[in-house]
Amino acid sequence: MQTKHEIQRLLASAGARPNKKLGQNFLIDLNLMRLLIDAADIRKNDVVLEVGCGTGSFTEGLAEVAGRVVAAEYDKILARIAMQQLQDAEHVTIVNTDILESKNKLAPQIVEELARAKAELGGRLLLVANLPYNAGTSVMANLVGGTGEGLQNRPEGAENAVFEGENGVLGGGEKVGGGVGEPGIGLVADAMYVTVQKEVAQRMVAEPGGKLYGILSILIGACGESEILRILPPSVFWPAPGVESAMVSFERQAGKAARIRNMSVFKEIVNLFMGHRRKMMQACTKFAKGSELGGITDWGDIFDEAGVNPQMRPEKVLPDEFVEIANACAVRLGRK
Ligand SMILES: C[S@@+](CC[C@H](N)C(=O)[O-])C[C@H]1O[C@@H](n2cnc3c(N)ncnc32)[C@H](O)[C@@H]1O
Numbered sequence: 337m338q339t340k341h342e343i344q345r346l347l348a349s350a351g352a353r354p355n356k357k358l359g360q361n362f363l364i365d366l367n368l369m370r371l372l373i374d375a376a377d378i379r380k381n382d383v384v385l386e387v388g389c390g391t392g393s394f395t396e397g398l399a400e401v402a403g404r405v406v407a408a409e410y411d412k413i414l415a416r417i418a419m420q421q422l423q424d425a426e427h428v429t430i431v432n433t434d435i436l437e438s439k440n441k442l443a444p445q446i447v448e449e450l451a452r453a454k455a456e457l458g459g460r461l462l463l464v465a466n467l468p469y470n471a472g473t474s475v476m477a478n479l480v481g482g483t484g485e486g487l488q489n490r491p492e493g494a495e496n497a498v499f500e501g502e503n504g505v506l507g508g509g510e511k512v513g514g515g516v517g518e519p520g521i522g523l524v525a526d527a528m529y530v531t532v533q534k535e536v537a538q539r540m541v542a543e544p545g546g547k548l549y550g551i552l553s554i555l556i557g558a559c560g561e562s563e564i565l566r567i568l569p570p571s572v573f574w575p576a577p578g579v580e581s582a583m584v585s586f587e588r589q590a591g592k593a594a595r596i597r598n599m600s601v602f603k604e605i606v607n608l609f610m611g612h613r614r615k616m617m618q619a620c621t622k623f624a625k626g627s628e629l630g631g632i633t634d635w636g637d638i639f640d641e642a643g644v645n646p647q648m649r650p651e652k653v654l655p656d657e658f659v660e661i662a663n664a665c666a667v668r669l670g671r672k
Pocket residue numbers: 358359360361362363364387388389390391392393394395408409410411414433434435436466467468469470471
């Protein structure tokens with residue numbers, strides 16, 4: 337792991353400076369780096385995805401404990417530095433790529449690397465990273481809801497997680513894609529231990545009713561559990577960002593996620609209702625027109641089956657209740 341001076345030296349020797357647009361705020365507190373790695377409890381048969389490896393500082397720490405590390409770095413100069421720093425680590429693959437092929441899809445090359453390594457090692461897939469602010473939320477959304485693009489042996493019934501968000505933050509106007517009718521959930525992360533902007537971490541753990549409760553909160557709540565581990569002041573990064581950050585965890589709970597009959601329908605449902613979060617549930621159903629969900633005529637029965645008051649507002653509906661609504665719809669659409 338590299339000190340601030342080492343990072344500065346590596347950048348200077350390549351004639352580079354931190355690029356603000358790419359969120360190049362390097363974590364320079366090595367104790368915090370160690371804390372995140374320890375919290376992830378990485379084992380020798382685990383595959384770790386690091387998004388934005390920078391000069392390879394955190395990657396070095398991950399390489400000490402993981403069975404395999406796959407790192408994506410968008411910046412060509414930084415990727416080259418990281419490759420040099422880790423040239424002797426055969427179990428580390430650094431790919432100079434944008435982690436997002438589109439805003440809604442992880443880079444197929446990375447997904448293939450991860451799927452292959454996971455099949456070889458048989459352990460968990462973990463996202464452990466100091467995430468770039470511009471891509472972090474989309475990356476996490478794909479890894480919670482599933483990303484299948486690029487998988488050669490896509491499991492039957494797999495679907496792609498497709499997310500859209502303003503500047504990578506699924507906020508008020510957020511939308512999660514993955515239309516009804518897509519196959520398979522593909523690759524998912526078993527756990528995520530990441531550094532993100534504090535507000536993103538707060539969205540991940542938000543409870544119904546608050547203004548931060550949104551699509552990411554619902555997806556996470558439906559598939560597992562998140563916890564804020566530590567709030568980080570700007571001073572632990574170089575250069576210091578303008579906002580506070582947080583270390584946050586997500587642990588997938590297989591039993592919980594398995595209740596979702598069809599992830600694609602679930603996402604459509606969450607989109608439909610949370611797109612109008614302050615209207616009544618019943619009133620939101622008219623916006624289904626034109627989509628496959630528009631064919632559903634007995635929303636009253638669906639709300640009954642799910643135990644949801646049709647006069648409730650979506651922003652107060654629990655993740656589990658959205659799961660029940662989506663499951664009832666999946667049955668009606670023959671997509672269970
Ligand atoms: C917050 S820095 C983390 C750097 C280093 N891992 C650390 O912990 O200090 C985020 C890194 O992500 C890279 N990055 C930004 N957008 C990216 C993208 N879409 N795909 C891959 N890497 C990206 C940046 O170039 C930068 O190196």
